[in-house]
């Protein structure tokens with residue numbers, strides 16, 4: 001598994017909780033049906049009054065607590081992987097606005113589609129120029145809010161070349177539903193070609209050059 005691919009972690013935690021829920025549902029229903037017959041009023045004309053049962057109470061307190069802790073552990077493991085952004089991750093600025101996305105790269109390249117090299121960890125620096133948005137890549141099981149003046153970060157690595165859907169998942173107004181784009185994962189050489197072709201002088205360099213030109217005039 002390529003690090004940065006959270007599919008196994010997220011799906012594992014989700015399925016674990018689902019299977020436990022199904023097992024509990026079947027257990028509760030089976031017990032209920034059994035009691036329905038076993039304690040039917042024709043067999044038990046006089047109800048028994050029970051006062052406390054320490055071992056039973058300990059069992060139904062400790063048992064579910066331990067069970068829920070295992071669910072927490074399954075989720076927390078995956079969450080930790082998502083929190084630990086690798087040092088060699090490539091910075092990409094994810095800028096959300098009503099109603100679209102812009103991705104800014106360290107060399108000044110900018111795009112409304114997110115191009116990434118296959119297997120490369122991408123450190124998304126999330127921001128919004130207006131309201132709350134949320135950057136969601138379902139195939140990678142990652143999602144994070146874009147907050148005005150916020151500094152949310154999220155990372156992932158595309159496991160293989162291809163195009164992956166991106167949605168905004170925070171209702172942000174009239175055209176929220178149209179606020180989709182894609183992460184396009186390219187082989188390294190293809191990505192380099194795109195990256196270099198779209199390189200731009202950064203804004204501060206451009207400003208200095210403009211000032212120089214003005215001076216000489």
Ligand SMILES: [Cu+2]
Nearest residue numbers: 133168172179
């Ligand atoms: Cu949005």
